[in-house]
Amino acid sequence: MLYIGIDLGTSAVKLLLMDGEGKIHKIVSKEYPLYFPHPGWSEQNPKDWYEKTIEGMEELLSETDRAQVAGISFGGQMHGLVALDKEDKVIRPAILWNDGRTGKETDYLNEVIGKEKLSEYTANIAFAGFTAPKLLWMRENEPENFAKIAKIMLPKDYLAYCLSGVHCTDYSDASGMLLMDVKKKCWSRPMMEICGVKEEQLPKLYESYEAVGVLKPELAESMGLSDNVKIIAGAGDNAAAAVGTGTVGDGMCNISLGTSGTIFISSKTFGVDENNALHSFAHADGCYHLMGCMLSAASCNKWWSEEILKTKDFAAEQADIKNLGNNQVFYLPYLMGERSPHNDPKARGTFIGMTMDTTRADMTQAVLEGVAFGLRDSLEVARSLGVKIDRTKICGGGAKSPLWKKMIANIMNLKVDVIESEEGPGYGGAILAAVGCGEYGSVEEAAGKLVKVTDTVEPEEELVAKYEERYQKFRKIYPAVKALFQEG
Numbered sequence: 353m354l355y356i357g358i359d360l361g362t363s364a365v366k367l368l369l370m371d372g373e374g375k376i377h378k379i380v381s382k383e384y385p386l387y388f389p390h391p392g393w394s395e396q397n398p399k400d401w402y403e404k405t406i407e408g409m410e411e412l413l414s415e416t417d418r419a420q421v422a423g424i425s426f427g428g429q430m431h432g433l434v435a436l437d438k439e440d441k442v443i444r445p446a447i448l449w450n451d452g453r454t455g456k457e458t459d460y461l462n463e464v465i466g467k468e469k470l471s472e473y474t475a476n477i478a479f480a481g482f483t484a485p486k487l488l489w490m491r492e493n494e495p496e497n498f499a500k501i502a503k504i505m506l507p508k509d510y511l512a513y514c515l516s517g518v519h520c521t522d523y524s525d526a527s528g529m530l531l532m533d534v535k536k537k538c539w540s541r542p543m544m545e546i547c548g549v550k551e552e553q554l555p556k557l558y559e560s561y562e563a564v565g566v567l568k569p570e571l572a573e574s575m576g577l578s579d580n581v582k583i584i585a586g587a588g589d590n591a592a593a594a595v596g597t598g599t600v601g602d603g604m605c606n607i608s609l610g611t612s613g614t615i616f617i618s619s620k621t622f623g624v625d626e627n628n629a630l631h632s633f634a635h636a637d638g639c640y641h642l643m644g645c646m647l648s649a650a651s652c653n654k655w656w657s658e659e660i661l662k663t664k665d666f667a668a669e670q671a672d673i674k675n676l677g678n679n680q681v682f683y684l685p686y687l688m689g690e691r692s693p694h695n696d697p698k699a700r701g702t703f704i705g706m707t708m709d710t711t712r713a714d715m716t717q718a719v720l721e722g723v724a725f726g727l728r729d730s731l732e733v734a735r736s737l738g739v740k741i742d743r744t745k746i747c748g749g750g751a752k753s754p755l756w757k758k759m760i761a762n763i764m765n766l767k768v769d770v771i772e773s774e775e776g777p778g779y780g781g782a783i784l785a786a787v788g789c790g791e792y793g794s795v796e797e798a799a800g801k802l803v804k805v806t807d808t809v810e811p812e813e814e815l816v817a818k819y820e821e822r823y824q825k826f827r828k829i830y831p832a833v834k835a836l837f838q839e840g
Contacts, residue, residue, distance in 0.1 A: 427592025427777025428508025609750025613649025644730020
């Protein structure tokens with residue numbers, strides 16, 4: 353049988369067709385616009401997601417025996433607020449994960465409600481990108497729209513609704529709303545009261561590998577698919593990417609270098625650090641995970657290359673970078689503010705250390721190193737909890753760079769396992785569809801059989817030592833300039 357994984361990203365939807373043996377038959381990507389109506393705001397039109405998904409499905413299946421398609425599942429950008437009215441029409445553009453408008457609401461939750469209470473209610477504290485602060489913002493600034501809300505959806509779950517007619521979400525994605533009690537895996541009544549919403553406005557909760565329904569008959573007919581095609585709940589993009597890289601079970605690690613950057617550590621048991629510097633979320637395998645998320649990762653390199661250097665030839669820009677561990681230029685990768693571990697929406701990208709002999713290559717190197725250093729910040733929090741990690745998988749667009757992988761291995765002192773498929777969320781979504789359709793008995797079984805390591809980048813002792821010294825300097829920069837960011 354065949355399974356479709358839909359990766360609903362920030363810049364495009366990527367659709368992947370996989371068979372039961374894990375072989376990828378075809379990948380299709382369709383871009384859609386991103387809107388910035390005010391500085392620091394970030395929005396999209398959910399209608400664009402759906403239209404491009406249907407367009408992509410037609411292309412994906414153009415040369416396929418459509419009768420073989422058994423299931424569809426998702427990996428999707430997290431935290432976005434999709435508000436539907438009583439007729440299931442979208443009330444306003446979706447407010448995305450990287451939107452920074454909710455500073456006031458985030459401060460209210462963390463400082464007035466209090467971080468201890470939030471952690472008790474949800475296992476997490478408030479971050480500007482989370483869904484709950486967006487609801488508070490909407491209630492304060494768009495009361496007429498807020499009053500119309502009949503259903504609160506996440507981006508990928510809006511797609512699942514469009515395909516199945518079911519209002520659903522999964523535990524991993526719902527973990528990032530600040531509306532769910534992660535430990536107990538249920539909606540948090542105190543948080544609903546704080547945000548002024550009722551449980552009937554929230555979607556039904558599922559495990560990521562559970563079927564929520566089947567493809568709508570009219571869609572099945574128009575696309576030439578069986579009316580028994582199952583729609584599987586899916587997962588937030590990072591949990592789906594973790595499935596796609598085999599980061600399931602206990603004590604496994606994955607680093608994603610996508611638009612945002614994450615370090616993801618799977619666990620059989622629930623856990624949370626005392627400062628809530630890392631997110632404590634449910635995992636797509638039915639267990640839990642810790643995650644550090646930086647808002648700008650590969651997007652830093654894209655910004656630097658395309659907007660500043662005016663080139664899209666990323667490989668050429670990296671070709672002259674030879675002197676690893678000795679760069680005197682540092683870069684803070686906070687173009688959209690920062691989440692883990694600083695939780696500072698006012699943080700900004702910063703270069704420091706340039707001299708008259710600083711080269712273009714030095715600046716590019718600093719950008720790549722800055723992202724790796726930022727991820728190391730979150731790894732250090734996990735290590736402070738006693739988590740012992742000596743290797744990691746890697747995925748995302750940035751993982752295509754051999755140089756960046758080498759930096760990650762040596763800055764973090766981890767063995768970096770490269771896998772056969774770097775299609776993270778889309779591949780994870782397809783695996784979840786296969787599990788949901790009974791092809792495999794569990795997510796762990798499926799990932800163990802389907803995910804294959806093809807190469808390992810080993811840290812080098814001398815380079816690890818050099819980067820350790822550089823990292824200790826890097827970690828002093830943000831505290832030194834933090835006050836400047838607060839001034840605006």
